[in-house]
Amino acid sequence: MPIKTILASLDSLEKLHRSLLRLAYDKTTLIKNGEMEKLDQLLKDEQAHLAAIVQMDTGRQTAVTKYLTDQGRLVPTNPTIADLLDNAPEADKKNLEEARDRLLHAIHDLKVQNDLNQKLTYQSLQFVNLSLDMVRPRPESANYSKTEVNGNKSTKKQVTFDSQA
Template identity: 40%
Template sequence: MSLQTIIKSLEKLVMLHDSLLSISEQKTVAIKEGNMENLQPLLVKERKHVQALEQVETARLKDVKDWFEVNNFQSEDQTITTMLEMLEDNEQQQMLADITTQLTHSVTNLKRQEQLNQTLIQQSLQFVELSLDMMNPSINNLNYGSTKETESTKRSVFDSKA
């Protein structure tokens, strides 16, 4: 198993994460505009990207494991960091470090964007709840006089006997 296969897998992961970041930014625009029609296809597209990401990550894990076996390195911690420590070729080590750094930046940017989307959705839900609360005032607010525990508490907001 060559190092180039692992680097190509990492490049695919960077590409997929950058694509997910683009989708996430489009989701932010849709959320801000309140456009649910545009949001639904973006969620479908995002789900497909996540599935592809999982497949590439599974292949990458297998490639790393194979690399350790082929090079006769016995390590319980079969990670890219361990590979970087074991590589002797400075050029390969630098290539692997660079692509790993790119992947880290992509994941960090995606996480930040998704946290923004989550915050925007929570604020939207709070606004909807507030609006609903304002439309359904409590029965105590409707009665200005003394508090009688008769039929007035069972009455709906809109009096149907009008």
């Protein structure tokens, strides 16, 4: 199997990761604006991208395995581009290194954006919890009072919704 097939799969992986990065940027905007319906659809699109990436990476591994086998080399369980670079001819090494570096850069950018989205989501959740805490009544103290120790505790029913308001 020629190196060109492997390079094509690396290019496709890079394109998929860049497309996923665009979705991550869109996700940031949707989180900031609180557009949950659109965010839900975007998450479905993300899942489709991830499935395509897994399928493409499986194809890349198969191509690397076939190339190494055709060269009579030892094939590791999960062959990587680094394994291929060790056994590739000098003429193809530069192209493989460039394709690998572009893919790694796209993955790094995606990781940074996903970290930001995770922080924004966490902050949104904290805000929601704070808002709920402000609206919810405080529960009674968990400590025992003198009357409870003597057995004269009168229980009050705690109401969370005032229908007369």
